Amino acid sequence: MKTCIVRKGLPRIDAIPKVSGEAQYTVDLKMPGLLVGKILRSPHAHARIKSIDTSAAKALDGVLAVITAEDVPENLFAFYQWQADKHILCTDRVRYVGDEVAAVAAMDDDTAEAALDLIKVEYEALPVILDIDEAMKPGAQLIHEGKESNSTWSVDRLFGDPDKALAECDYVVEGTYVTHQLAHCCLEVSNCIAKWDKRDKLTIWTNAQAPHTQRQEVARVLGIPRRNVRIINSTMGGGFGSKLVMDMKLPIASVLSRLTGRPVRIVNTRSEEFTTAKTRYPYTLHLKTGATKDGKILVRDLTLIGDNGAYHDKGPATINFSSMMFGTLYNVPNIRFHGELVYTNKAMGTAFRGFGNPQVTFATESQIDELAEKMGMDPLELRRRNVNHPDETAACGAEVCGCAMSECMELAAKEIGWEEKRGKGAPLRGVGLANMVHTGGGGRFYGFNSAEAIIKLSDEGTVTLITSALDMGQGAHTAMAQIAAEELGVRLEDINVLSHDTELTPYDLGSWGSRATFMNGNAVLAAAEDARQSLVEAAAEMLEADPADILVEESKVWVKGSHEKHDLSEVVDHTVNEHGEPISGIGRFVDHLPEGYTIPTAFAKNIPCFSFGTQAVEVEVDPETGQVNVLRVVAAHETGTTINQTMAEGQLEGSMAQGIGFALMERLVHDDEGRIVNDRFLDYKIPNIGDVPEMKAYCVESVGTRGPFGAKGIGEPGLVPTAPAIANAIYDAIGVRLHEVPMTREQIIKALKEKRASET
């Protein structure tokens, strides 16, 4: 494919505003009468609220409003309304440390803080449950009264006959794998400004990954028409899933604004961000994998308990997505999957880059190595015998069209030096490898998956692209601009992207599930095709040529065979300023329901495009300190067509760093009373520049997908296989198998001690 703009490693279109400080985040916004809002949060993980006295706070000079549950609608909220379990402000009970109890609006920060201190809340402590096993015990304290148990949701998937298959297998391995609560660690904390105006319209400026659905959520929880709510996104400093579902500060700031008649801004402190901005769902996974002696994996059986935290959010979607990826990878013919969510008195889980896949892949790809070990087979060879193939339909129903799994795996293995190093490296050094599959275009999780875009060309070739592609920092706007520029034949710098406003942009599900490039990209491409047609017609008219002979490239227009190139601006100027005919286009992409689609037999058909990949790592372990040094990571991930080489590599590199954190460092740690003790970056360890090793990211192009120019999403995959690759490398280095992430120094030392004990 000849391309001018797409496939290049062009600088991001928002690079300069971001490095120069011109980009406006919500905290940078100024508006007349803006008030400071702050939230009083529960210091208890579980307690009854006996009384709240706000009189002293209300009496404080500079305080304009103090609200409690009495001042807000009683509507219960959850992402899925059928799971609604959370009030805007707690009524009679708090369920985790950080739960919203009251809120104030004041003239400035200090006054707001002082007002919070003046609110007197009397609590009566209730038993605190931090552990899923304890939560599931018969007779355990119910975290939500009226429910039958703390187990709050479950799903089962069955394909083939796992029991029969297990009986037929020559080798079966079984194990339990554990992951914990992680923070998203966005550089920008959750925040918003709400302004409820005199026309009864509510405008919210915030950093949302999905403004349109959050708009619905705000309307729902406040009990107002959706059409009265507008969400405008400022520049965003990261999302990673944490900003997908509405935070309670949005309705809280809204109510404060309605009461005061002024805009109200609420911004998380970093501690609030760590303790209340939701977490990755911790999974406890009990997994069995069975294979024949020639290395064909026949069956996988997984029971997965997710720690839901205190309230519902994206749990069912996360576990369902886990099941889809679990069912698709290696196309195992017999699959059993049981997923369950259990309430605890901790911050709630939510979406987090990878969406349940890193947890499951840690288990499955660790166990492949365990299985290979048991079979005496090279784990790479075992994987080779089970790779996914292009154009296959998996037993779970997934339609794998484009697929470059083999290419990714062989490339990563070669680049890490698998043949030379595996099982025969230097002492205390080892290599490991893991595969993964992920969606490359979101999914039909809301019942549909679609996108729309609008393009207008104005005088002198100014191109405005109105897209719902949500740029939370990942570069979606640059990718959209490249797609539009490529198709229109204009320079990248001539594309201006307008986005991030529910009034302006077409209804859209937001950025998640590596969705934007594939879905919004296809819509942008369609809009550009539409506009290009008018552009070509205008050029043909101006140049007195056949439209079929018009060529447009890099903002130059010419007639095939002619050497006279015209600047695009001449054509647009001509049609706009002489004929008054602006050039515009609307494009749409809908991932239509397949024929005969039924849930659950073909639930993985929800995924419009799969993206495979492999990571291989080399580690060195210090047996004295338990320190694992990751020496090198090689990532080979399928991109279909790489829209922007630099950004794709950046996505992969960032993901790998996050994967290293997931594998070795990151975990929110609670004390016995349910307080998170590491609520700042000094205590919550993420990889820093010294922890990040040499990385090599390969974007493997492949054919067969319906993405724009053949592209797939690459936002999440790079995080998925890192942890099992490291676990497998640790095993290669020191012969111990860790089943829990983060794989801390303590765990390494303990495992080595156990290994030595068992060997003696």
Added chain:
Amino acid sequence: MKTCIVRKGLPRIDAIPKVSGEAQYTVDLKMPGLLVGKILRSPHAHARIKSIDTSAAKALDGVLAVITAEDVPENLFAFYQWQADKHILCTDRVRYVGDEVAAVAAMDDDTAEAALDLIKVEYEALPVILDIDEAMKPGAQLIHEGKESNSTWSVDRLFGDPDKALAECDYVVEGTYVTHQLAHCCLEVSNCIAKWDKRDKLTIWTNAQAPHTQRQEVARVLGIPRRNVRIINSTMGGGFGSKLVMDMKLPIASVLSRLTGRPVRIVNTRSEEFTTAKTRYPYTLHLKTGATKDGKILVRDLTLIGDNGAYHDKGPATINFSSMMFGTLYNVPNIRFHGELVYTNKAMGTAFRGFGNPQVTFATESQIDELAEKMGMDPLELRRRNVNHPDETAACGAEVCGCAMSECMELAAKEIGWEEKRGKGAPLRGVGLANMVHTGGGGRFYGFNSAEAIIKLSDEGTVTLITSALDMGQGAHTAMAQIAAEELGVRLEDINVLSHDTELTPYDLGSWGSRATFMNGNAVLAAAEDARQSLVEAAAEMLEADPADILVEESKVWVKGSHEKHDLSEVVDHTVNEHGEPISGIGRFVDHLPEGYTIPTAFAKNIPCFSFGTQAVEVEVDPETGQVNVLRVVAAHETGTTINQTMAEGQLEGSMAQGIGFALMERLVHDDEGRIVNDRFLDYKIPNIGDVPEMKAYCVESVGTRGPFGAKGIGEPGLVPTAPAIANAIYDAIGVRLHEVPMTREQIIKALKEKRASET
């Protein structure tokens, strides 16, 4: 026509933000680092700049930039580039009191003021020319060196054979009529914020009547690509033509922003607004009208000298437009028109509501009465014999499709009590009447006339309308919302209008020439038709009916014959949230060039739609003081179809008040050195509540135009015939004919004195 939304007198959609103070004007905007810009203006009407010393100003604490001509591009500017005669900042010469000499950017107002005081400019006075006769004298001081004379532009139009016709006429009257410089008197002064960012993109927030063309103008004068300039309009407090062409504060603030790296706001003081925000072009008109004895007007011959002021602006367009209306009214078969522009050392003229038509109509409609007087014919009867007719093509080429001139005239005459009062009223009381024709849809003055609009429906029936219709206070957005709501079948309150941003809205010529309702309205209608089609298809699918049987009205959807009405939100929710198919539409309206179009033989074909009207007034004159009390004004104006009864009446009433000001009060007065002495509302008299009489505005519906739902623009006509109607009524009351507006008390007393002298 059955209509639900259109034709009603619905409240404006921006009423609440405006009365509550929530609407954000440019002065309300806040942004980080915002600086205050101020302009040092010439105190001389004509002088050479010998030197400028900015060192003391630059040294002042809190001053961030001081600029003179040396710091700005040398590009000369005028609305028509071929007339370019003005620098951003004066180089070696100032040509009127208020000319831009230097500018500063500072931390606050006081510092900026102090800095201006510290700039030392040495001037050498040059002869000051304030009068067109003096300017045109051979050997007069040239206001622009290098030109041949101060007469700077002229145009001639000829239809038929005026000399032959004059010879054939039984009656000919001749006279000279004079008008003066008037201020637009917008409640909101001219202002802007310019921010030149690190990507070299320039964003300007301002109050522009034509953001897209001002964007071109800013780019042109700064010598930068148009695509690097974005203009965003804030809420506007009036335009009246004064904010159509770029003010120099836009490039000045831009350069200050580029130098300081911060946004810079410049806001006119009220005095700057009166003295530098441009004026209505003063015309001196020498007019002849000839008729046969049976009252057929055979010929009109007009020589018109326009006082251009010190620099070029909209003069040629204004005079050309004057010629079109002059040629069209009464469809006179023989027309001669000579128009000319002459430089003087005064503020420059620009567009002003009515666009040269009130000045000409003052002359023509005064002279009709003079002719009737000479013929001994009732002036109403003379007008009856010369009315325009529907579907006629005037001798000047104007295609008058819809025309309700007769209806308007008879209605106004009846309502004022013409038969009972004319020539036989109480002593010192009189009635007068005047007709007019005006464009009802702008014109193809830029070579084309077109508009585009975009509509999107989101979940729950939220409708976003993206229109370039520029709302400067006249209510264009309400009219557009009504047109969209009517066609889509939704409630008015469900329409959200997005506009006023050159990146967002399609290229458009702006609001002028009563253009928005006709042009933008047609584009909105087309977009709504497009969206409605998808809406109907979605409803048909949901309700399992034939699309032809779907009815949509007031946000209810049902199948013809069925009693079950569904809320529109159900349908949109269904298609958006179940199928992922948002509803959208793009619409365009182009006033195509007529076949065989040539200038000047058919120059009036530039007008897509004509709007006729009549005003009748009753006055009482105090012969001692010269005071004219307007007792009653009746206006009957053609609207085609009235989109909004209340707003149309409001437009007419506001215009009539402005017409009374033009007739009796308003004039910028200069001292001998060219300084405007009445530069504040205490001294510049506009009609106040006590001056405004009982008014009755009739919107006369008519057929035959191509406007949306048959509508015509009504923004300007109400001002056009007021002054001659008053002049005619004064004559009826006291028998004196005034040929100069404003018709002041001094003039009345003088004329009465002359009349008494001639009678004795």
